[in-house]
Amino acid sequence: MTLTQKRILILAIVIVTAAVLGRLAVRAVLNVLLGGTLFGGNFL
Amino acid sequence: MRRERKETKEKKEKRRGRVMWGVIYVAAFLVAFGGSVAFKMTYNPFGDEFSVDWNDSVGRVYNDIAYGEGEANKFDLYLPADDTKSSYGLVVYLHAGGFTSGDKSGDAEILEWLCQRGYVTAGINYTLVSEEHPDASVYSQSMEIKESIPYVIAEAEKLGYPIDEMAISGGSAGCCLALLYAYRDAKTSPVPVKMVFGAVGPSSFYPEDWKCYGFDLGTEESDAAAREMFGAMAGKELRAEFGTPEYDEEIKDISALLWIDENSVPTLVAYGKYDKIQPYEGSKRLLAALEENHVPHDYYLCEHSGHGLQNDNKVYGKYMRKITEYLDAYMPIDETM
Numbered sequence: 001m002t003l004t005q006k007r008i009l010i011l012a013i014v015i016v017t018a019a020v021l022g023r024l025a026v027r028a029v030l031n032v033l034l035g036g037t038l039f040g041g042n043f044l
Numbered sequence: 045m046r047r048e049r050k051e052t053k054e055k056k057e058k059r060r061g062r063v064m065w066g067v068i069y070v071a072a073f074l075v076a077f078g079g080s081v082a083f084k085m086t087y088n089p090f091g092d093e094f095s096v097d098w099n100d101s102v103g104r105v106y107n108d109i110a111y112g113e114g115e116a117n118k119f120d121l122y123l124p125a126d127d128t129k130s131s132y133g134l135v136v137y138l139h140a141g142g143f144t145s146g147d148k149s150g151d152a153e154i155l156e157w158l159c160q161r162g163y164v165t166a167g168i169n170y171t172l173v174s175e176e177h178p179d180a181s182v183y184s185q186s187m188e189i190k191e192s193i194p195y196v197i198a199e200a201e202k203l204g205y206p207i208d209e210m211a212i213s214g215g216s217a218g219c220c221l222a223l224l225y226a227y228r229d230a231k232t233s234p235v236p237v238k239m240v241f242g243a244v245g246p247s248s249f250y251p252e253d254w255k256c257y258g259f260d261l262g263t264e265e266s267d268a269a270a271r272e273m274f275g276a277m278a279g280k281e282l283r284a285e286f287g288t289p290e291y292d293e294e295i296k297d298i299s300a301l302l303w304i305d306e307n308s309v310p311t312l313v314a315y316g317k318y319d320k321i322q323p324y325e326g327s328k329r330l331l332a333a334l335e336e337n338h339v340p341h342d343y344y345l346c347e348h349s350g351h352g353l354q355n356d357n358k359v360y361g362k363y364m365r366k367i368t369e370y371l372d373a374y375m376p377i378d379e380t381m
Binding site: 007010011014015016017018019020021022023025026027030031033034035036037039040041042044 | 065068069072073074075076077078079080081083084085087089256316318319320321346347348349350351352354355356357358
């Protein structure tokens with residue numbers, strides 16, 4: 001694997017992680033306000 | 045010397061590359077995070093399944109029709125475009141807001157959606173508990189709703205839409221008031237009440253259920269806090285011991301489940317298991333009362349959600365679809381009339 005390939009793979013992981021964390025952040029805020037679990041139920 | 049210079053240049057380029065990629069990673073993280081937040085906050089999993097493109101071909105709405113002296117005593121009336129029927133079913137939807145906020149305009153989408161199905165629909169405001177109205181209570185609000193129904197029906201009739209049956213519904217505080225009307229006041233309604241539906245509405249007021257407020261601790265302080273809050277909601281001082289028939293009698297004015305009997309109307313409700321605003325435990329009492337009295341009912345539990353039913357789109361969708369099934373079963377529209 002070349003250095004550039006490695007960097008693109010890391011970039012993809014960063015993007016996916018950020019997307020999941022963003023979704024979880026909204027869910028966490030709503031859960032604090034209204035109640036609810038962080039995991040389970042709808043993913044989107 | 046030349047070799048050294050070449051090595052330094054390579055090192056510099058490497059460092060520049062590392063910095064550049066570091067910036068790219070951070071930027072990508074921020075963009076993806078922000079996009080994900082925006083998407084999560086705006087995504088509607090149901091598309092236009094429970095909404096309608098409202099225009100004159102669907103119906104028309106009359107806003108702020110008065111039903112009493114109070115500033116808040118107003119309702120919006122949605123009339124279907126087809127005005128040729130000899131009678132119509134009325135669906136009332138009462139707004140949420142913890143008895144202290146909210147407005148009928150917030151429910152335009154569901155009122156329009158139900159109107160598009162051929163029903164006359166109404167969103168009714170009630171006097172909210174506030175500094176200007178410190179004496180308002182759940183009880184006074186429920187009485188305003190009771191007083192408003194004849195006005196809604198009369199206004200619909202005046203506009204050429206005679207009402208011969210009705211359903212009442214609401215969200216949260218509105219659901220609490222809808223359940224009260226359905227179980228406590230239906231017999232005073234000018235037209236038969238055929239069904240009630242709603243989400244996350246409190247219907248029972250026992251301190252042991254209200255864990256989310258710490259009323260279940262059984263201490264003097266927790267009992268006093270529960271007594272104060274429930275008393276404010278009931279609009280009177282509560283004197284009886286919790287858990288006694290005397291307490292049930294005192295709280296009955298605002299506790300919908302205490303009015304349930306074998307003649308109660310079919311009921312469709314949805315609750316969130318982790319609700320922090322009103323307790324899920326209370327909904328189990330409601331369910332037990334419906335079962336005990338053999339009242340036709342459907343109870344949807346959002347296992348991962350709180351007061352917003354926000355983490356269980358699948359269950360919420362089922363609840364919304366069940367509304368149409370209930371309307372078709374208990375308040376069908378006669379296409380021949």
